[in-house]
Amino acid sequence: MRLRLPKRARWGLWNRWTKGTLRTRITLAATVAVSVGIGFGVAFAYVALRSELLGNLDDQLAKQAGNISAYVRHSSVLAETGTEPTRHWTNYQRVFGDSVTDTQLVYSDGHTGQLPVASTSGQLELPVSGLDREIASGGQEASYRDINVQGTDLMLYTVQLTQGEALQVALPMTQLDSELDEIGLELGLAGIGGIALSAVLGWWVTRTALRPVARLTEAAERIAAEPRDLTRGIDLGTRADRDEVGRLASSFNAMLAAVQDATVRQRQLVADASHELRTPLTSLRMNAEVLDKFDRLDELDRKRVIDSLLGGIDELTGLVADTMELARGEEREPALAYVRWDELVRRVVARAEVHWPKTDFRLDLRTCTVLAAADRLERAVGNLVNNAAKFSGGEGVVELALGAEGSLTVRDHGPGISPEDLPHVFDRFYRAAAMRDRPGSGLGLAIVAQVAESHGGSVTAGNAVPGPGAVFTLALPMVATARY
DSSP states (O other): OOOOOOHHHHHHHHHHHHHSOHHHHHHHHHHHHHHHHHHHHHHHHHHHHHHHHHHHHHHHHHHHHHHHHHHHHHTTOSTTOOSOHHHHHHHHHHHHOSOOOEEEEEETTSOEEOOTTSOOTTOOOOOOOHHHHHHHHTSSOOEEEEEEETTEEEEEEEEEEETTEEEEEEEEOHHHHHHHHHHHHHHHHHHHHHHHHHHHHHHHHHHHHTHHHHHHHHHHHHHHHOTTOOOOOOOOTTOTTTSHHHHHHHHHHHHHHHHHHHHHHHHHHHHHHHHHHHHHHHHHHHHHHHHTTGGGSOHHHHHHHHHHHHHHHHHHHHHHHHHHHHHHHHHSOOOOEEEEHHHHHHHHHHHHHHHOTTOEEEEEEOEEEEEEOHHHHHHHHHHHHHHHHHHTTTSSEEEEEEOTTSEEEEEOOSSOOOTTTGGGTTSTTOOOGGGTTSSOOSOHHHHHHHHHHHTTOEEEEEEOSSSSSEEEEEEOOEEEEEOO
């Protein structure tokens, strides 16, 4: 009958196991694995030693049986001699020792007898089996077997002596059993000590190996408790990138740095947007207050207030749209596809010509295919074109050239960029001092820089030589070009 734990008890053990700490589970698993290995090792060693001791006992019995058989045959102590058997047994003991305690003759008909050289005092009557009779008749080889006679465990060896006669020799197993008990105790104690030592070593190794994981857990818990503090990562020490745990900690630190950078960017964007929203909102509020006196204004003042109100709404709408575009560009990687850049530039210029009808757009384009997000690239090119038209006063010349190296150059013939403004033209919400009285959010060129970076490209700004005018160059990795 097999005993089984109740289902609820089994689930309880499993739940306690799964709810334990990782360190505890690894230590227990390692200890169990080592315990199984030690158990198998102890069992194997015990079986091997027992087999060797039994083999030695078998060899001793076979040797004694051979000695007795040889002595009986060569000493002529059979019935035709008149020598007393005890005298010959005394000679045998003097020659071979007194290690054999029990001997017996077995005949093929099942009868037994004592050796003529043996003393019958203290001799045990050994059991006779059918196998022993077959050995006496020559039908079987010699055999070993365990027996118990009068409460004594013996190892019995039966071998043919002459035709129709076999010799039985027995040795007690008391000493062997005692030795095996001692060996079993010693192996058991050694196994228990090994298991205890493996548990301690497993705990120490697991504790050492999982120390970075513990620091990782503490860092995650600290961040969960104080989400504003992302600057404190994990101290890797000398383990950085040396093993899986070190790489995990390095990746966690890199993730924290990325989250911290994104958080700083988000806060800066919100702060800058809030600051820039104040001006159009203040203007809208002032115009709304003036509209409260609409019936007391003349026609010219009414038109001026309405135009200012609509302009403020347009400026606010553009600012919100640019801010959303800038934030959207930071959220995810763009979905890229093959785009004919020359055709995209022509579409952008076609729309710009409607908005800037007095601007002369001059194109020098080569057929060029790039891997890009078409909508974002179109927005970036549009920002460059509109920026050039605006700084040309709406009536100048804007030159666009798509070079063989896969870069788009946009040049205007306006006043150019002052040296103090040049390092900041791609900063968010930055507006040159001379242009702060004109409409604009200060995000157009920042969006261009973001699009270039997300596509693995670059954008540069400078002054035209010879001037006047500014030159912007947007370069993207090129797929193919040809003369158009």
